[in-house]
Amino acid sequence: MKLTALLSAAALSAGLCLAASSASAQITGTVKLDGQAPEPQQINMAANPQCAAAHSNPVLEESIVAGDKGELANVVVNVKAPEGKQLKGDMPKDPIVLDQKGCQYVPHVVAMMVGQDLVIKNDDNFLHNVHSLAIDNTPFNFGQPTKDEKGASRGKDIKTAERFQVKCDVHPWMLAHVNAFEHPFFAVSNEKGAFSIPTKGLEDGTYTIEIWQEKLAPEPLTKEITVKDGKATVEEIKIPAKAAALGNPVEGEAKLASAKTGETKSCCTPKSKAQAIASAAAAK
Numbered sequence: 001m002k003l004t005a006l007l008s009a010a011a012l013s014a015g016l017c018l019a020a021s022s023a024s025a026q027i028t029g030t031v032k033l034d035g036q037a038p039e040p041q042q043i044n045m046a047a048n049p050q051c052a053a054a055h056s057n058p059v060l061e062e063s064i065v066a067g068d069k070g071e072l073a074n075v076v077v078n079v080k081a082p083e084g085k086q087l088k089g090d091m092p093k094d095p096i097v098l099d100q101k102g103c104q105y106v107p108h109v110v111a112m113m114v115g116q117d118l119v120i121k122n123d124d125n126f127l128h129n130v131h132s133l134a135i136d137n138t139p140f141n142f143g144q145p146t147k148d149e150k151g152a153s154r155g156k157d158i159k160t161a162e163r164f165q166v167k168c169d170v171h172p173w174m175l176a177h178v179n180a181f182e183h184p185f186f187a188v189s190n191e192k193g194a195f196s197i198p199t200k201g202l203e204d205g206t207y208t209i210e211i212w213q214e215k216l217a218p219e220p221l222t223k224e225i226t227v228k229d230g231k232a233t234v235e236e237i238k239i240p241a242k243a244a245a246l247g248n249p250v251e252g253e254a255k256l257a258s259a260k261t262g263e264t265k266s267c268c269t270p271k272s273k274a275q276a277i278a279s280a281a282a283a284k
Helices: 002-024 049-053 272-283
Strands: 026-034 076-080 096-101 104-106 109-113 118-122 128-132 141-144 148-153 162-167 175-181 186-188 194-198 205-213 217-227 237-240
Touching: 026 076, 026 205, 076 109, 076 175, 076 194, 096 109, 109 186, 141 148, 175 186, 186 194, 205 237, 217 237
Parallel strands: 026 237, 096 118, 109 175
Antiparallel strands: 026 194, 076 186, 076 205, 096 104, 118 148, 128 141, 128 162, 162 175, 205 217
8 A cells, every 4th residue: 555655656746747847848038128118009999889888998009018117018939940940849739719809809919820720709799800811821801790709710721821910890990910830839928028938849959039029020030049958048038119120139149030932831930922011011
């Protein structure tokens, strides 16, 4: 009995250690705004009383969401495949959910792996129109006339790496960004500017990470990192508040990533036409 108990305890301990080791195998870091954040514009929902009634406080647009200390949310950070290679990793188990609440897409920015499901829900009791502006993937455009908690599955339409926007033709201020990758090594920064990229399946070595922000870095910024034992801590990334996309590098070794036509699908740099649209939208 004692031997059995000891063996069970040892197995449990080993399992916990393995789980802890797996959980700590990540690329972590924070993204901050270097400079004064622009004053966010208020969204005018007066033309649609149903939308306006859903909010007790003013609704602000989300192209740049920065905290009191410059913490940047909604920044996509991903590992870029080395030249001529593909990155391979496990498909995330859970679908990515894009909801519509109070005439806003929630969350404003999502990232997913090609092959992962994208479920679009409607939390409002009135019509929304979900219109993707995908170029390399099959665009979709459908209506959700009322509350839809189950949601519509659109992952089947995303078959290659691409960044694209989703909008609502009924409510023109509604906009979300979808970032699709050929691998699972990506993350979106939270309200504290923190991100955590899982590394299960990623070999140790030196990699380039891309940093994308819809307004400040529509052409991804890059930075070199070294992954050892599945871990890497990225030095605080600072994105200049003044037009980082026009040539200001990130702090340290970072530089602007080139956006080449036909870029390998292992990363998510938009192809030339898609990049032009994203850059034009960011400049507005």
